[in-house]
Amino acid sequence: MKADKRFTLYRIGISVGIALLIGYIIVFIASVPSTDIAFMKKMKEAFDSANEAYKYFLTGALVRWRFTGAAFNQSGFIQWINEAVPIIITGLAVSMVFTAKQFNIGAEGQMFLGAAVATAVAIYFPGIPFISTLLVILTAMAVGAGFASIPGFMKAKLKASEMVTSLMLNYVAFFMGLFIIKTFLRDTEAGSLVSLEFQQQTMLPLLNERYRWHIGIFIALGMTVLVWFIMKKTTWGYKVKLIGDNIKFAEYSGINSSKMVFQVQVAAGAVAGSAGIIELLGYHGRFLWLYSPGYGWDGIIIATLARNNPLFVPLAALFLSYIRVGAKIMGRYTNIAPEIVAILQAVIILLVTAEAFLAKWKQRSINKEATQSETNDTPVQVGEVR
Amino acid sequence: MADNCILEMKNIWKIYPNGVVANKDMNLKVNKGEIHALLGENGAGKSTLMKILFGIEQPTKGEIIYEGRQVDISSPHKAIEYGIGMVHQHFMLVPSLTVAENIILGMEPKKGLSIDIDQAYRFVQEQSDLFGLPVPSKEKVKDISVGMKQRVEIIKTLVRGANLIILDEPTAVLTPQETVDLFNALKNLTEKGKTIIFITHKLNEVKEIADRITVTRRGRVVGTADVKDISEIEMSKMMVGRDVDIRIEKEPAQSGEKLMEINDLEFTRTDGVKSLKGISFSLREGEILGVAGVEGNGQTELVQIITGIIPREKGRIKLNQVELPKITDPGFCRDAGLSHIPSDRMERGVAADSTIAENIISDRFKKVPFSKNGVIKWKEVYGFGEEMIKEFDIRTDSARTEIKMLSGGNIQKVVVAREFTAHSKITIADQPTRGIDVAAADFIRRRLVKERENNLGVLLVSADLTELLEVADRIIVLFKGEIVAHFKEVKQINETVLGEYMLGIKRMSSEEMGDL
Structure with a gap:
């Protein structure tokens, strides 16, 4: 139904609008000066500084504001694109398992452990351009897949809830990853807990040296097309969709559902496994996370916003990284804390996933569409009323 | 007034x-x-x-x-x-x-x-x-x-x-x-x-x-x-809105070789009730075998065991000379030449958020022309979907319509379209016309009779006695997990006679039942 799709778009648009509005109100309240001046003057000042903050927030990623005017913000733009890379990849992974209605939320652990193990390869395997890079990424994918196979196996064979197991295994992955870095790969010369540096030749090629714009975005977009093709064009993707839609029907049709439940979790684990190491290969050049960067959780937000459609995942990820970069820039130039972006995220997710939000409006438009098509319908002949 | x-x-x-x-x-x-x-x-x-x-x-x-x-x-x-x-x-x-x-x-x-x-x-x-x-x-x-x-x-x-x-x-x-x-x-x-x-x-x-x-x-x-x-x-x-000919004309059955043989089938439900107590019968080419019984007398379990949804406790099943393995696998049964119209179409017969065409190919998407080397040919799939919409008179504007947008009768036609075009020798039809409109029900019954005329076998489980008497060639009656009656000549009986056996008031001796 057309009204249905249109409505989904409207709902996302309005959710974003409301979230930005709420954000603005919070910024405004935070901007009210505490000095002892007239109320109206206070309001005026708060209004001015809130506008200033929002200017940075909404445009900072693309525009550099100077006294002389506006200029293109190259560093902001590159940061925006770079930050989207890992969360596009985890978004794809999560959208795969969500399509099969498997609530595997282990992307965070798969991503973290994949990156930690692949770090070893990036440090010790001789640096051959392309070959060693590919090998590092494949290692991370294999680790992600292997780690995802644990909840996958437990779900398929023992009917253990993949939500619980994958969630708990995130902690296992986190501490295992840190253990590997600390014990075997630590750079003792460095002042903080980081790994040794990667082989120079293994690093991803850069498009911009100064701000370290790496080709990760092309890898992420390539993966998007690949995942889209697998999910929408292959028999495997069709089977995944079918078990997600009605698992009993899939079984009745002759599909081995426990095999598919296992396979889709492992495949998504492979995708998620590569998310972290790609960022390290492109930007940092060593493993430096002391706490989990949260890309797996972002993947859940993105898959939800993208309605599990792989083609929408980059859009959702770019949107998320845009407001995050904007918030950071706002934090740098004003007194507003960049953490405000977490509030915006929460409001957007809440409104997008709340089924009842705007449902009345939706019903009215459906009523309208339905009654309109009714008038074209030849009415039933009424007769024989006694 | x-x-x-x-x-x-x-x-x-x-x-x-x-x-x-x-x-x-x-x-x-x-x-x-x-x-x-x-x-x-x-x-x-x-x-x-x-x-x-x-x-x-x-x-x-x-x-x-x-x-x-x-x-x-x-x-x-x-x-x-x-x-x-x-x-x-x-x-x-x-x-x-x-x-x-x-x-x-x-x-x-x-x-x-x-x-x-x-x-x-x-x-x-x-x-x-x-x-x-x-x-x-x-x-x-x-x-x-x-x-x-x-x-x-x-x-x-x-x-x-x-x-x-x-x-x-x-x-x-x-x-x-x-x-x-x-x-x-x-x-x-x-x-x-x-x-x-x-x-x-x-x-x-x-x-x-x-x-x-x-x-x-x-x-x-x-x-x-x-x-x-x-x-x-x-x-x-x-x-x-038009005349419906309620009677279905059909020739006497020309039953041939045995297509399906059920031997001494037993099943105990999780609540401890023995719902199948050693059932044996066979289905032949070119016949519709009706199964009558008040709901809950073993029909559900019988159908689910034959179609590989639940495992049997004891007994043997042969489909097209192929012995059914003990482990449950609906895919195996389909490969052995079995079609299944499930009693609850929303629970098992369709995927509600998928399109009509996606639902129709669910058992054959791996085969030519619907896919090649693991890649689905959506053009072929939707082309076939449109064909099915015409052939089975599914009331909708496109094969891209999601199942949840259709009425009960039309959803059942989607199920039937898939099962009747699977080229199976045996069709298990479990309450195929339950809760659907007269015209759609009539259409489905006629298709069942057509299957039989093409020398295929149909096992029809139905709570609608009029339908059983109309469509089936032979009828067996299940009561508390046992076959209590077998009518070789359906024309000679009526609903009341069936009802007496269904309620357990009467039961036939094995001589009276004859060869099942």
Whole structure:
């Protein structure tokens, strides 16, 4: 139904609008000066500084504001694109398992452990351009897949809830990853807990040296097309969709559902496994996370916003990284804390996933569409009323 | 006339959130003390109209006038307050409680803090005497028959003060004997001043019991009439909008080789009830074998075991000379040449959020031309979907329509389109026409007969005895997990004879049954 799709778009648009509005109100309240001046003057000042903050927030990623005017913000733009890379990849992974209605939320652990193990390869395997890079990424994918196979196996064979197991295994992955870095790969010369540096030749090629714009975005977009093709064009993707839609029907049709439940979790684990190491290969050049960067959780937000459609995942990820970069820039130039972006995220997710939000409006438009098509319908002949 | 009118529903519209228009400007007028039949095919909007009356659904537009005043029925609770009761198709009873406990649920007589159970039994006894509906008040609901459960439901509405009782397809689950009892009870109630609205799509029942009818079709009211002024043929014309030839012509069966052999099949449910006690029979080429029985006598388990959904406990099954393995695998059964029309289409027969075409290829997407090297050819898939829409007369504008947008009859046609085009030698049809409109049901029955004419075998499990007698060549009757009767000549029997075996009143000796 057309009204249905249109409505989904409207709902996302309005959710974003409301979230930005709420954000603005919070910024405004935070901007009210505490000095002892007239109320109206206070309001005026708060209004001015809130506008200033929002200017940075909404445009900072693309525009550099100077006294002389506006200029293109190259560093902001590159940061925006770079930050989207890992969360596009985890978004794809999560959208795969969500399509099969498997609530595997282990992307965070798969991503973290994949990156930690692949770090070893990036440090010790001789640096051959392309070959060693590919090998590092494949290692991370294999680790992600292997780690995802644990909840996958437990779900398929023992009917253990993949939500619980994958969630708990995130902690296992986190501490295992840190253990590997600390014990075997630590750079003792460095002042903080980081790994040794990667082989120079293994690093991803850069498009911009100064701000370290790496080709990760092309890898992420390539993966998007690949995942889209697998999910929408292959028999495997069709089977995944079918078990997600009605698992009993899939079984009745002759599909081995426990095999598919296992396979889709492992495949998504492979995708998620590569998310972290790609960022390290492109930007940092060593493993430096002391706490989990949260890309797996972002993947859940993105898959939800993208309605599990792989083609929408980059859009959702770019949107998320845009407001995050904007918030950071706002934090740098004003007194507003960049953490405000977490509030915006929460409001957007809440409104997008709340089924009842705007449902009345939706019903009215459906009523309208339905009654309109009714008038074209030849009415039933009424007769024989006694 | 006007003062005699107890209920008037005026210009009712109902549009569901998914855009389905169930009621289009419907009007209904019911007189006090009559049995008013609401006749229509499934999807005609009659159930929705009654849900609105009972407060389960809210109308998009329209008004309800009950006992002379306009009412706003916002919930079933409100409806009960007004004196409107409803008996649903699926009973709302607690199986582990006694009949009396079920009846007084929510209005228990109290003695201190505990329920005064003796008074409850006395009260239920009084009420059932008053309305002439005897019930075994001390038995647990799970131990009583379907007909009795329905009676309990009716008393439940009566003790809550219902003056207008809605019965949603009450005879669908009953045997012929139980139906007679129900009709007597209903007539009795109208004599006591109660009004009854009777939802049905069975014409003979209308003729037998109703005073007036309102016929609905495709969400509109076609007309209201006195039953004595109108013939069954006229009713069916109003209902379907064209003449439906109810009889299906078919040649005598030319049964050939054995297609399916079932040997000594046993199954015990998780609750410990042995639902199949050593069943043996075979299905031959070119025949339709009917399986009759009151629901819950082993049919479900029989079908699920043959189709590989649940594992058997004991026994052997041969499909097309292939022995079925003990582990469950519906895919294996399909490969062995089995098609399956499941009894609950929404639970197992379709994926509601997928399109018609996606649903039709679910068993053959790996085969040419639908895919090649693991890549699906969507053009072929949707082309085939459009073909199926034409061939099976699925009412929709495109094969890209999602299943959830279709009516029950059309969803069943999607299931049937897939199963009949799978080129299987054996078709297991489990309640293939349950809850769908007359025209679609007729279409499906004719396809079943066509299968048989193509020398294929059909196992037809149905609660609709008329359908069994019409379509099947042989009939076996299941009672408590055993085959208690076998009719080789279906033409010589009728519903009453079948009913006696279904209720366990009679059973055949193995000599009488002969070769199964």
